Every structure is written in C-alpha cells, then in structure tokens.
Amino acid sequence: MTKPSPSSQWQRINETSLQDAASLSLETFKSGAANHKLAIWDPAKNGVRFLKELIFNLCEHLTPRQWELLRAVGNRDVGAPYAITYDGELVCLDYLQAVFEVGFMERHFRFADAAVLEIGAGYGRTAHTLLANHAIAEYVIVDLDKALVLAKRYLERVLPAAAFARLRFVPVEEFDSLDAKSFDCCLNIDSFAEMDAEIVHFYLDYIRSHCAGFFSKNPVGKYLDKSLDGHHDGAEAVRLALKSGILRDIIDIYDNAAVRKQALKFVEAYAPGPEWRCVDQGGGRPWSFYWQAAYVREKA
Secondary structure (H helix, E strand, O other): OOOOOOOHHHHHHHHOOOOOHHHOOOOOHHHOHHHHHHOOOOOOOOHHHHHHHHHHHHHOOOOHHHHHHHHOOOOOOOOOOOEEEEOOEEEEHHHHHHHHHHHHHOOOOOOOOOEEEEEOOOOOHHHHHHHHHOOOOEEEEEEOHHHHHHHHHHHHHHOOHHHHOOEEEEEHHHHHHHOOOOEOEEEEEOOHHHOOHHHHHHHHHHHHHHEOEEEEEEEOOEOOOHHHOOOOOOHHHHHHHHHOOOOOOEOOOOOHHHHHHHHHHHHHHOOOOOOEEEEEEEEOOOOOOEEEEEEEEOOO
8 A cells, every 4th residue: 555655845845945944933933934835825936926826817807997997008018027918918016006097086086178187107117007997188397307218108009199189297397387277186196295295285275276176096104114114225225215205104014004194184285275175085006004095175
C-alpha cells in the first residue's frame, strides 16, 4: 500500500520556511515566512498578485452602468497598465477608479455642454473617461508643467481628435488667466491632500466664486503605519506628506470607525463656502481612507 508522503515542493517548504516551527513566536508568526507558505502569499513579494486580485474582485461587483462607462473609454491599454481580463474587457485599477468617480458625479452634475475644470489631473484618466462618455463643451486641466506635458501627450494619443480639441491645458503659473471664466463643475481627485494648506484654500475660494458644482475625492487624513510601504522614499518624504493638505490628523486608515469619524471633517473642510451644500458623500472606492463628496452652490 502506498503511504502518504510530501511532494518535493512541500518537502522543500518543510525544510525551509517551517524548519523552526517549534520555536516560532505565536505572537508574530502570521506576518512571517511560515504563514506566507501556509495561508497567505507574502504581500511584500506579491504586490502585483494582490493588485490583480483586487481588480478582479471589483469587476465582480460592477453595475451595468459602470460597465457601460468603462466600455465607452477606448485605448485604456496605452501605457501597459497592470490589468486583468474580465468578460473580454481589459480592466486596470486606474480606470475602475475613474468609472467610480464619474458614476458618482453624473448623479449630481449635468455634463452635456458643460464647462469642466479639473485641478490636478495626473495623466488624465478621469478626463478621458468623462470626455468619452459625455458631450462636454470645454474641459480645462490645471496642473504643474511636467504633469501637463504627460497629460497632453497621453490624452492626445487616446482621445479622438474632436474630443481632444475640447481640452485646454493651463499651467498653475497661468491660473489667473481663468479669472474671467465660470465653470459648471470643478473636480479635484487626490491632489488637494498633497498641496500646502494655503494653496488648497486659494483653490476653494476660486471654486466658491467661479463654479456651480464641486467634486472632491481625497484622503480623510494621514497615516504613519510603516508596514504599509516601508517609508521607501525616506524620512523627508514622510515629513513633507504629513504637513501637506488641510486634513492632517493621523489615523488608523484600516479602522472603519476612525475613517467615518474623520469623514465628517472631510465634508466640512472641502465645502467651498457656507452657501454650498453637500448633496452626496461616501467612501472613495477602493481605498479605505479616501472619501468623496459632491457639492452644489445654492442659488441666491
């Protein structure tokens, strides 16, 4: 009769990761090499695996409207993103976030023939998604010069010529050129938290007097959990991150009660003025410590 025996793979694991099983600390072993073989892949070595699993799990819960928004956006493969294939669609986390953002915004803002201002657009994923799904009249992006170079190159590549023609790229140094303009909607995604506080208030004052609607998606606060990223950019980067933005409380970003409590401050802090009303708010998926809110200016 054949007797059970370990495979060569598990024999190796038994002799390496589990060789000190008798002396493993029961207080800490779940975060170490032994458990990374027994139960969970080592997150330090399997970051892309966990990212793709996150994307896959998010895709399983997309609504028909969210799929519609995503499928309308062409050329999402430009730039070789980390992506999965779901129901024949190439899906990456960047454009899932854009779909969540646009789906939230379009419940409260009218984009047909609208003038839109985005402050800090990154490479342009949200602009790409909005322009692919709505007949926006004008889309103005304000950002630092190098970021604008990338956004302009990228959006010219992925958008049809007619949609790209509706874009205007404004360096922050030329922001005063917008003083005579008004916008139906302004959006800021994940950049107000990285600006000096006085600059954030400068932009909020501008939004208050020049815009009819405002969407903010930003972190509710700061964190100091070194296990999340190893503080790989060094102590100076951590110091600068902790002093930026207008919400600087340090919280446990994986404590939902702490995040929800801090979200109350978020909604108040990002209101452009007393005459503005928050019409919707909620978690900024998929991140635990991001919040999003839509504001409208009340008519006098």
